[in-house]
Amino acid sequence: MMDALPAAQQPLTRLNIFATKGVQMRTFHLTWLTFFFCFFGWFGIAPLMPLVREQLHLDKGQIGNIVIASVSATILARLIVGKLCDTLGPRLTYSLLLVVGAVPVLLIGLSNSYEVFLLFRLAIGIIGASFVITQFHTSMMFAPKVVGTANAVAGGWGNLGGGIANMVMPLVAAGFVSLGYVDQANSWRLAMVVPGVVLLVMAGLYYKYTQDTPRGNYGDIERDTAQKSKGTFLLALRDYRTWVLALAYGACFGIEITIDNVAAVYFVDHFGASLVLAGMLAGVFGFMNIFARGLGGWVSDVVGRRAGMRGKWLLLSGLLILEGIGIALFALAPSLPLAIAAMLGFALFLKMANGCTYSIVPFVNKQALGSVSGVVGAGGNLGAMLVGFLFKSASISYSTAFLYIGIGVGAVGGLVLLIRLIRKELGETAPEAPLTLAGA
Template sequence: MMTEELKPLKKLNIFSTKGIQMKTFHITWITFFFCFFGWFGVAPLMPLIREQLHLSKDQIGNIIIASVSATIIARLIIGKLCDTLGPRLSYTILLALGSIPVMCIGLSNSYESFLLFRFVIGIIGASFVITQFHTSMMFAPNVIGTANAVTGGWGNLGGGVTNLIMPLVAAGFAGMGFVSHANSWRVAMIIPGVILLIMAFVYYRYTKDTPAGNFKDLQVIKVKKAQKGSFITALKDYRTWVLALAYAACFGIEITVDNVAATFFTDQFGASIIMAGAMASIFGGMNIFARALGGFVSDKVGKSYGLRGKGILLGMLLVLEGIGISLFAQSQTLGLAIAAMLLFALFLKMANGGTYGIVPFINKDAIGSVSGIVGAGGNIGAMLVGFLFKSEHLTYADAFHYIGIGVAIIGLLVFITRFQLKRSENTETVNQFQQA
């Protein structure tokens, strides 16, 4: 029998670094945080890049779509790799490979080359799947939603901080005379690339796949690795697809806002690049608590009302998110826009946490595959709404209004979906839900 030190934790103490579970917890969210710097580091610098490369609205729309497109395939692949290689090796490989296009995007000298680099950088977005998978391995079902939400939320916080920090980094290089103001974005992107390489070493050196050890050292995991068809089983479960749709309506919108918020505030309200980045960072800053709150509430609801209750909660959050986005789109002043953004950001990020409070219970033998498919759904959503922002016939405000309507409709669909455990899973999982 395994000792408590070798089992998933039943309590989450965010101030602890004791044990492999909590050490992995902190390394995981910090790594994911820096992945956002690599993934969206150029987003707040787009006003500079747009001017230097003479990009049209249509071309910027294509760049937005490209930034999330590669992530779709990468998340599906990474989800399966987590089930086989384990999260430790999967993350190390992804970080090392992803750092290359991040450091090299500054070499772009045309729309086509920038588009290509932006597309390849998108593979870093698969880091989310590993983050959620690894956290699921370290914590027991009664706190798994909270733990997943905290690592995901604090990691997503990087999407907001990068909007604030990257314009300052670029301005710093220009101010020190290393490069001109127009070329400062090129040098600035080297910083997140180097950080990703450092985190690859940290992840490989200081984490383990499970509390009991790495996949390659555990016979029980070797048996699990030999199982076939886990990915297909996940694909056949309608609950997987409903969650993928839900994640498209929350996280898919989140990374879209990360991509366009700075440009929106610049064009709509005449904000400077640094001020626009600061205002956009407020949206990402909500991840400090909002996603964790969603996971925490999901766990509490699950303890009392089971998986069905978690599903109803998620549907309600998505409907409220959709209403908030529509209000944001119709804001006529900067103050109202920021207030509406804070409103829909709260429900959006809580919905993120609520979604991955359900994911680990869909198929306990294919958590990586389910997580990968649902995660890919988020990026499919971002890719599809990206077409709204490239349209010459729609303003960014129009695009947000249509997005709000779509999100609310998806929320209603999730609300009426019956999220139920399979009979063979029910007794064991309900007992775990109720453990204090």
């Protein structure tokens, strides 16, 4: 059936990141760029937390609660958004999410107490559901043999927004101060208006210039009604591989967004770095997404073509184990230069594991791609929420928390390996086999 369609209406069989023609590549570039700004808005306040902490008189426990809140709402949002992608389509779902998510980003600057700030930070977390739509949409636009690479590149370039936010938001705040619009203590309030406005602009662009599938939008094409009646969410939940990937994603992406939240504060408090320097160092961690996540997806695709799905799973477990070792070394680093070196090392394996995880997702259940993406994505945020409790404890230092995280991540890598060794790969789509994706 796919072969009968014109080439312009079929998923692409190769990824040329410099191409812009065709709905597939137009959607690819718009979806990663939109995700970039979603991440920018999601973590825009993170490098400004030292200012917020001082002005709102926050203690360590309250900051820990804020870190937890920032990733908690995303769990439910990703589950809902995954289902909406299967029903409404990614174009409309993304546009609605951007409009709704922009509101708390724009308004968080009105916070004058810990409780109000906490509620706004919780609400901003729904923007993190944008990742599920990005992965779903690129999966619709690319053929199975390159879908892992396409998903990883789009996800990695989007995740880059968190790193750029750490670098840029302190400069944006300082810029408003230098222009005389606000004093330094209140500069974080005005700075957060910038990403909020950008999200609204991206909502309009996404709605106008993308479509759900290469063939058209859900409302304009004939879809498999039998598939819709099955209940894609239940299909996803009944597959044990969905849960294994959710666990793995909690150990890589969950740790990534935790680092995005606490790195600047850690470098200020533990090593005495300035606000701008701490933001830059935290930004370096996020900036590695420009290549590392894409590298993970590409390597996974190569391994999949040579060793099948078993090879993809073995690669994922190995990356998680190496990530855990790197985080432990970061926690034990006695100086800032050694901490930076360790951070670069574990960041590489972490972000490659992110890409590897979502190179497997499209092959788990072809009839419930959106729901599988949502559950796995929610697993990432659940992991972040759980480790967030380590950073609010008055009896555990940040460095000790990182050590515990490193041990836990390594254990998850070993568990993924063990599960895949004892379970048979029944009914698993081969990497080269065509997928019948929703709406295609």
